[in-house]
Amino acid sequence: MAFEKLSRLDSTQPSTEKSGKDYIVEQIKKNYSEEFHPIVTQLKERMSREDFKKFSEYLGTGRNGFALRVEVNGKTYAIKFFYNPRSQMEHELNPLLQAKNIPHTIQLISYSFEDGVIITELLPGKNLADFTPEETPLYSDKQIIQLIDTVRKLNTNGLQIDPKPSNFIYHPEKGFSLLDFQPKKNYTLPQQIIDLNIAFAARKFEQLDYNSPDYE
Secondary structure, eight states, X not given: OOOOXXXXXXXXXXXXXXXXXXXXXXHHHHHIIIIIHHHHHHHHHHXXXXXXXXXXXXXXXXXXXXXXXXXXXXXXXXXEEESSHHHHHHHHHHHHHHTTTOTTBOOEEEEETTTTEEEEEOOOSEEGGGOOGGGOXXXXXXXXXXXXXXXXXXXXXXXXXXXXXXXXXXETTTEEEEOOEEEOOSOOHHHHHHTHHXXXXXXXXXXXXXXXXXXX
């Protein structure tokens, strides 16, 4: 299902007939104004004086922005700040809207083009790319079936996964969650399922110090 350009959805023009998608976007914008705008303003003021990478809320940096952890009304979220909001946010927002209400996928909570941020839920668990060989989880059949079903639902909604291990979160009780997905191209569902092995096989190995006296 193709979505309209979010720059149009971000318009303040009233609409007499709202589709389900338009209603979702309207509620998300209202949610941002009431719950998240004040804390984003505070964070930006702090960032004008301090290095955000030294914040206790710092989660990490990617190619198009960085993320901070925040707590609002007793719930924890991730706020992603974009370097070039208009050109980069739309690329991420459309898939998030297409994945709305699909269990075990990162869920869009709110966003603001004006502030250049996207707010998502903070998923429980550990990134698959961060497991060491000693920490290798024993995935249950039920958890693997759940992951395959999540990939299938994304595919049905016109989305495909990126099988990089860093795009998967694993929690011993809640199973797998997906952090990243894109509009479907020529990546078939069977191939996506086969490529889950790329994520399953990932392990974080300790970097060798070639100058260490213990290294032979």
